[in-house]
Amino acid sequence: MSLVQSVDNVALLPAYLAAGTAVLVLLADLLVARRASTVAVAAAGAVATAVGAALVGAGETRRTFCVGADCSWILDGRAALVAAVFALLTLGVLGLSGPLLRGGPTPPGEFCFLLACSMTGGVVLGAAGDLITLIxxxxxxxxxxxxxxxxxxxSLASAEAAVTFFVVSVVATTLTLLGAALLYAVTGGLHLDRLGAILGDRPELLDLPLATAAVALVVLGLAFKVAAVPFHAWAPATYDGAPLPVAAYLSTASKLGGVVALLAVVQRALPADVTGPVLALLAVLTMTVGNLVALRQRRTVRLLAWSSVAQAGYILAPLGALALAAGRTDEARAEAYAAAVAYAVFFVLLELAAFAALVALRPAGADGGTVDDLRGSARRQPWVAAALALALIGLAGLPPGLAGLFAKVTVVRSLLTGGAGWLALVVAVNAVIGLAYYLRLAAILYAGDARPGEEGGVPAAGGRVAWTVTTALALATALAVVVGLAPQLVLDLAAH
Structure with missing residues (x-):
């Protein structure tokens, strides 16, 4: 008896467009060998991929590569959103790379080809229906x-960053593959939905040491990709050693990929009561360590790298609350998943905006420099400095950065709905800590120039005003957070 498997080419259209972009970029570089043509082909392919994902995802859910009810490719609205975000991030990084590729030491053909290949992985990742396709x-x-x-x-720094990133990522991939192999040994399945059904119907499997090791290896391997503490040490050195546009892609697309993979595994395959406590602990450690270390940073890219570590903690927090939400309602679980996705999307957009402004403020081909190198930038390039300040304020979660404010409110609300009031309080306290370095960097943009003969200089009168406003905003936000959370915390404590 033979099995017939049909292929839905419409469902695969975003992947076709992304992979075709990589091939066309390679051909354009080989046949035309002009920088502008190569970049234009890559940009057009990214736009086509985003449009194709939006059009296909606007309809009903499409499945292909199915065996019975188990499918390896599931393109729904969220998968289409992920594909479109990866394509738009690629387009944004191409826009940032103009100074780097214009007569610099980076070959444009190889750069655009590798970026298109990476975009293809991100597009496929959102629709992955089994562990092998996901990995x-x-x-x-x-x-x-x-x-x-x-x-x-x-560039020696660039080579060192690449080696660091390579070694750590290989270890992470090895752990994830080993965990997937052990899960297959325990359950006999690799499709995410089937794994969830098997472990839900036979919870006694989770009592096996082999199953415990499998779940731990998968979660910890994916935590490497998110740069969650204690698997975060590669991120600051890699971001700082990479060219600025590549650092922007690393801190956005790479982190988004890890979040999407972790979300798919936690939501569909692994029980929330097993992964929830682990992710809650990772979230607390990640946001706390990231914020505290970011306070001490003097190099701009390292500060943004450590802040992205802290932001990963905010993204993981709703997933950590799923163990508690599992005992409540399906609405609480759905809100937790939606909060993680929303925060991840808003974070990558604000982070890309911050890097875009940094690229515009720095000389062509230069690294991110130190924080003091940006002192007084608002007087030289007022609009660019204002854009960077707005992105930083958004990452801090303050108005008028409404995107960041909405994202943080969504996360805190999902934690309160899921019964994790203590975790909501940790998020709120860390958000207040984050204000110190986000607003410090924003204040430096409007501070006076360095005094002659002094390393880095000190703020002038405008800088003192900025520091006063920073302190006032931090205290006001802390008060608002405490007042807003206090009633719900009292209710949660009373319920217990």
Whole structure:
């Protein structure tokens, strides 16, 4: 008896467009060999991928590569959103890379080809329906980045960053693959929905040491990709050593890929009461360590890198509350998943905006420099400095950065709905800590220039005003957070 498997080419259209972009970029670089043509082909392919994902995802859910009810490719609204976000991030990074590719040490053909290959991995990742497709897509997203980080010729820092990133990512991939193999040994399945059904129907399997090790390895392997503490040490050195546009892609697309993979595994395959406590602990450690270490940073990219570590903690927090939400309602669980997705999307957009402004403020081909190098930038480039300040305020979760404010409110509300009031309080306290370095960097943009003969200088009168406003905003936000959370915390404590 033979099995017939049909292929839905419409469902695969975003993947076709992304992979076709990589092939066309390679051909354009080979046949035309002009920088503008190569970049234009890559940009057009990214736009086509985003449009194709939006059109296909607007309809009903499409499935292909199915065996019975188990499918390896599921394109729904969220998968289409992920594909479109990866394509738009690629387009944004191409826009940032103009100064880097214009007569610099980075070859444009290889750069655009590797970026398109990475975009293909991100597009496939959102629609992955089994662990093997998920891991292969995640590695397709990550592998080109090893080369992109070290593609700047003659830069020792770039080469060191690439090696660091490569070694850590290989370890993470090995752990994830080992965990997937052990899960298959325990359950006999690799499709995410089937794994969830098997572990839900036979919870006694989770009592096996082999199953415990499998779940731990999968979660911890994916935590490497998110740069969650204690698997975060590679991120600051890699971001700082990479060219600025590549660092922007690393801190947005790479992190988004890890979040999407972790969300798919936690939501569909692994029981929330097992992964919830682990993710809650990772979230607390990640946001706390990221914020505290960011306070001490003097290099701009390292500060943004440590802040992205802290932001990963905010994204993981709703997933950590799922163990408590599981005992409540399906609405609480759905809100937790939606909060994680919303925060991840808003974070990558604000982070890309921050890096875009930083690229505009720094000389062509230069690294991020120190924080003091940006002192007084608002007087030289007022609009660019204002854009950077707005992105930083959004990352801090303050108005008028409404996107960041909405994202943080969504996360805190999902934690309160899920019964994790203590975790909501940790998020709120860390958000207040984050104000210190976000607003400090924003204040430096409007501070006076460095005094002659002094390293880094000190703020002038405008800088003192900025520091006063920073302190007032921090205290006001702390008071608002405490007042807003106090009633719900009292109710939660009373309920227990």
């Amino acid at each position: 292969v897509a995640l590695e397709t997203l990550t592998l080109p980045l090893y080369v992109l980080v070290g593609l700047r010729r003659g």
